[in-house]
Amino acid sequence: xxxxxxxxxxxxxxxxxxxxxxxxxxxxxxxxxxxxxxxxxxxxxxxxxxxxxxxxxxxxxxxxxxxxxxxxxxxxxxxxxxxxxxxxxxxxxxxxxxxxxxxxxxxxxxxxxxxxxxxxxxxxxxxxxxxxxxxxxxxxxxxxxxxxxxxxxxxxxxxxxxxxxxxxxxxxxxxxxxxxxxxxxxxxxxxxxxxxxxxxxxxxxxxxxxxxxxxxxxxxxxxxxxxxxxxxxxxxxxxxxxxxxxxxxxxxxxxxxxxxxxxxxxxxxxxxxxxxxxxxxxxxxxxxxxxxxxxxxxxxxxxxxxxxxxxxxxxxxxxxxxxxxxxxxxxx
Numbered sequence: 001x002x003x004x005x006x007x008x009x010x011x012x013x014x015x016x017x018x019x020x021x022x023x024x025x026x027x028x029x030x031x032x033x034x035x036x037x038x039x040x041x042x043x044x045x046x047x048x049x050x051x052x053x054x055x056x057x058x059x060x061x062x063x064x065x066x067x068x069x070x071x072x073x074x075x076x077x078x079x080x081x082x083x084x085x086x087x088x089x090x091x092x093x094x095x096x097x098x099x100x101x102x103x104x105x106x107x108x109x110x111x112x113x114x115x116x117x118x119x120x121x122x123x124x125x126x127x128x129x130x131x132x133x134x135x136x137x138x139x140x141x142x143x144x145x146x147x148x149x150x151x152x153x154x155x156x157x158x159x160x161x162x163x164x165x166x167x168x169x170x171x172x173x174x175x176x177x178x179x180x181x182x183x184x185x186x187x188x189x190x191x192x193x194x195x196x197x198x199x200x201x202x203x204x205x206x207x208x209x210x211x212x213x214x215x216x217x218x219x220x221x222x223x224x225x226x227x228x229x230x231x232x233x234x235x236x237x238x239x240x241x242x243x244x245x246x247x248x249x250x251x252x253x254x255x256x257x258x259x260x261x262x263x264x265x266x267x268x269x270x271x272x273x274x275x276x277x278x279x280x281x282x283x284x285x286x287x288x289x290x291x292x293x294x295x296x297x298x299x300x301x302x303x304x305x306x307x308x309x310x311x312x313x314x315x316x317x318x319x320x321x322x323x324x325x326x327x328x329x330x331x332x
Contacts, residue, residue, distance in 0.1 A: 021224050021267055026217045030263045034255060038293055041262035044269045045294040054319065055109070055272055055297040055327045057142070058102030062130065063089045063114035069146075069181045071169070072245040073209060073238055076115040089114070089123070095130045099137045105312050106326040107300055110134045111142040111165060117182070118147040128159035135160045142202060147182065148190045153197035163232060164194040165202040171218030174211045191226065201230040204276070207260055208238035208252040216260050224267040232297065233264050233271045237278025251281070258289045265294025272297040284318050291324065 018025045029037070045051055067076045099110045112130055119127065127143060134141040142163035143156065156164065168187050169175065175184045194201050203226075205219040223230055237257065240247050264273045274297035275282075275290055282290075300315055319325060 017266070021221055023214070023217065023221055026221050026224075026263065026267060027214065029266060030213065030217050030259055034259070037259060037262045037266075038289075041265045041294040042292065044266050045296070048270050049296050051296075052324050053296065053327050053330075054291070054324055055274075056105075056107045056300045057109040057111055057274065057297065058098070058105070058107040058301045059111045059113060059299055060090075060095065060098045060102075061115075062095060062112045062127075063116065067115035067146075068117045069179065071179045073178065073206060073241075075241045075244060089126055092129055092133050096133045096137065099134045099139055102301060103137055103139055103328075105300055106316075106328045107139065108328050109140040109142055109163065110137070111144065111163075113144045113165075114146075116146045118149060119145045119152065124152060124155055128155065131156070131159040131161050144202075146190075147186055148193050153193040153199060157197045157199050161199055163200045163202045165232075165234070166190045166194065167204050167206070167234065167236075168219060168222055169205050170209060170211050171215035172222065173218060174209075174215040178209060188222075191230075195226075195228060200232065201226075201228070202232035202234065203230040204232075204234035204236065204264075204274070206236040206238050206277075207257065208249060208278070209246055210249055213256065216256070217263070220260070220264055220267055223264075229268040229271055231271060232274060233268055234274040234276035234297075235260055235264060235295070236276040237281065239278055239281075254286050254289075257282075257286065258293050261290045261295050262293035274298060284321075287318060288322055291322065 042051065067074070095112065102110055112127070112134075114123070114127070116123070123145075127145065131141045131143065140162040141160060142165055143161060144165035148164075153164070166187060168184065168191075169178055172184045191201055191203055203223055205223075207216055223233060235257075237252070238246060238249055240249050261273060261275075264271070273295045275287070275295050276299055279287070279298065298315070300312055
């Protein structure tokens with residue numbers, strides 16, 4: 001792979017990419033000069049997407065707290081000393097209201113998250129009803145419910161689910177430093193169940209947990225090397241939360257964020273790459289660099305599960321200043 005040749009051409013010529021990524025080739029890509037990396041990411045991006053359109057998703061926590069997993073970053077784990085009020089599963093009316101509002105704000109996909117290790121049969125019935133309510137609003141439906149067991153992915157497919165989110169969080173090598181109650185292979189097993197059921201896969205990870213650059217590359221390599229890459233790749237920035245083991249984690253260098261986005265775009269050219277948690281801490285300039293690097297999706301709404309998110313008015317203003325628009329605005 002010769003990024004220098006690609007970047008110096010400046011003519012949109014065919015970019016030479018490896019047929020199968022390795023840790024070595026992916027790391028070489030990640031570490032290439034930033035201008036070359038951004039050039040290649042934009043070149044790849046424009047072959048697969050409208051470079052000036054952003055897909056917007058909204059996220060609602062339909063069940064908060066009480067999770068038995070010990071993910072070091074998460075405020076909803078029972079293993080950490082976070083003061084978080086547990087809430088039972090929301091009712092359909094609340095979900096419908098939130099979905100309708102998200103659609104009005106420009107979201108085309110509505111994601112619902114529940115703090116579970118794995119849903120049981122009665123919970124699956126309630127989630128299926130929520131999926132139906134979201135679909136009736138004319139939106140794509142996505143859920144993140146933890147690990148799935150036999151028949152559960154098929155049940156979600158029957159309910160009309162479009163996307164299932166299940167992040168791998170980080171590289172396989174670093175994973176054991178973040179969570180011990182669920183293995184890396186458990187996560188891959190759930191992704192395989194989702195794919196086999198015919199549901200679109202949404203899988204990404206988190207940066208800023210103390211991982212090395214090689215771990216960010218390893219995370220992307222795992223995703224890009226799946227039998228089919230995820231249709232959606234959320235890139236989260238750690239939000240350090242008091243009471244969690246990562247409450248004092250140092251933020252990553254901003255150019256590591258940009259490089260991660262660009263590498264994700266190049267390694268998974270047909271996937272949506274989403275700016276997810278952590279946008280509240282990102283400057284407008286960093287947002288612009290990430291869009292230039294190939295990010296073409298973001299969460300909107302002023303709150304993610306238990307943390308703040310930029311207000312909708314600010315997002316609209318930023319996109320207007322950059323000459324970008326939401327996919328939902330097409331035809332208006």
